[in-house]
Amino acid sequence: MxxxxxxxxxxxxxxxxxxxxxxxxxxxxxxxxxxxxxxxxxxxxxxxxxxxxxxxxxxxxxxxxxxxxxxxxxxxxxxxxxxxxxxxxxxxxxxxxxxxxxxxxxxxxxxxxxxxxxxxxxxxxxxxxxxxxxxxxxxxxxxxxEYIPSLDKVEKVSTKNAYHAPGFGRRVVLIDYGAKHSIARNLIERNCDLFVLPFRTSAKEVLKLNPDGVMLSNGPGSPANITEAVDTVQELIGKLPIFGIGLGYQLLCAASGAAVVKMKYGRHGSGHPVRHVKSGKVEITAQNHDYLIELESLQGTELEATHLHVNDGTLQGVSHTGGPAFGVQFQPEASPGPDDANHIFDAFVKMMDNYKNQPIKG
Structure with missing residues (x-):
């Protein structure tokens, strides 16, 4: 046929x-x-x-x-x-x-x-x-x-009901904007007690679970299509450790005042070199996104660049100077690979431990 x-x-x-x-x-x-x-x-x-x-x-x-x-x-x-x-x-x-x-x-x-x-x-x-x-x-x-792509893709792929993947370690809330199984797998492998919540979950509902950290998942489309999620992330910044991947990273940036722009034809593949700004180390990464954060738009925000794409210099990762939060545009969960950047999950675990062990102020 x-x-x-x-x-x-x-x-x-x-x-x-x-x-x-x-x-x-x-x-x-x-x-x-x-x-x-x-x-x-x-x-x-x-x-x-x-x-x-x-x-x-x-x-x-x-x-x-x-x-x-x-x-x-x-x-x-x-x-x-x-x-x-x-x-x-x-x-x-x-x-x-x-x-x-x-x-x-x-x-x-x-x-x-x-x-x-x-x-x-x-x-x-x-x-x-x-x-x-x-x-x-x-x-x-x-x-x-005349065709206009739908703006409710996150609603179509996010879990409709919260669920629990029990563990015995740090409690992590994974907000599901279209989360890959590999993200949950990486957290569970690190003994995290995982609560997966729908994308419309409020900051108040997240904090009720008393988590040690929040994971903002990947997902389709632009942060502009889920403004309520931007508001939630904005409320969570500074209250507990946050790690964002893909769309989750873009939400963290948008909540901090950075600009999101659509790319000419996106970036979808598994051989993209990304350089860590401070160490100069280059890692080969997997990518799947149609939007990016403008590097110049970090000026005046509390974000600083941590990773840049070797080929074109576009922004690939940030950390937040005003609270324990960071994110990356690429896919460190190593599926389909490569696994060069898988250690970033360990950095998130370390961030949660450091934050939990801080002396109580006042």
Missing amino acids: NRKLILENGAVFTGKAIGSKRESTGEIIFYTGMTGHQEVLSNPSSCEQIVAMTYPLITGSGINRDDFETLHPVAGGVIVKEAVAEPSNFRSIATLDEWLAENDIPGISGIDTRMLTRMLRSEGTLCGRIANEDADTDRVVAELQ
């Missing part, structure tokens, strides 16, 4: 249908990693986005039960040059085609993903539709040019 990928600029790619038979519309992003495709497609930060894989041969090791980042994948679609029909790996339980169909995610294979990627890099993020072969191209292009 043939299928078309139609872009808002009028470009049309024809390929083979994989996954769900339904049509799908969304912003198209490109993922540059050679591995980690299962993690990216199940990452809540990819909510409603159509993910184009730049590596030509996808899921040669199949889909396995262990590497999911959420129970309910919400990617809008997937674009590949070639999807492996007979994967070879002892952990494999399904092909990409089978997994996409099971989770109602449409896909298209057999198109020139190199050409598509060059187009996105040149023109910036484009909206597109994975459509049936007989779709009216002119009508679809007109609809895409």
Whole structure:
């Protein structure tokens, strides 16, 4: 069965249908990693986005039960040059085609993903539709040019009810804006007593749990779409240790007065070099975001830069001088990898211990 990928600029790619038979519309992003495709497609930060894989041969090791980042994948679609029909790996339980169909995610294979990627890099993020072969191209292009991505993605991916992952160590509140399983896994591995709360949880409700620290998770979209979360973070700053990743990092920055801007085509991949400002050490990181914090906007705030991207100098991490809080734009939870920056979770644990052991003032 043939299928078309139609872009808002009028470009049309024809390929083979994989996954769900339904049509799908969304912003198209490109993922540059050679591995980690299962993690990216199940990452809540990819909510409603159509993910184009730049590596030509996808899921040669199949889909396995262990590497999911959420129970309910919400990617809008997937674009590949070639999807492996007979994967070879002892952990494999399904092909990409089978997994996409099971989770109602449409896909298209057999198109020139190199050409598509060059187009996105040149023109910036484009909206597109994975459509049936007989779709009216002119009508679809007109609809895409009027298409506005939804602003309630965090609501779609955040947990609806609070839950507890019992532990015997430091009590951590994880505010879920679209949290990857790997974040909870890293905290649990460090013996944290974990409470996962919905994104609309107020600062008062967080403090009622008397936590040793607060983890602000990753998630889709911009802080501008969840202003109530910005207010919550603003109230929490200075009251207890805070660690933000991805969207959580952006919320920390926005709550401190820094500016959030949308990137031309986002940054999605697993080989991005990031330099620690004070030590000069460079770590290779995984990234999945469409917004960033303007470095110049830190002036006049209580934030200071801790990490910068080696390639373009953009801001990748901050610490707060007015309270025990810090955050990073990249993904230190090492899924899909690499794990160079995994030690940042240890820094959060150390921050909680230091804060807890401070002498009582007054």
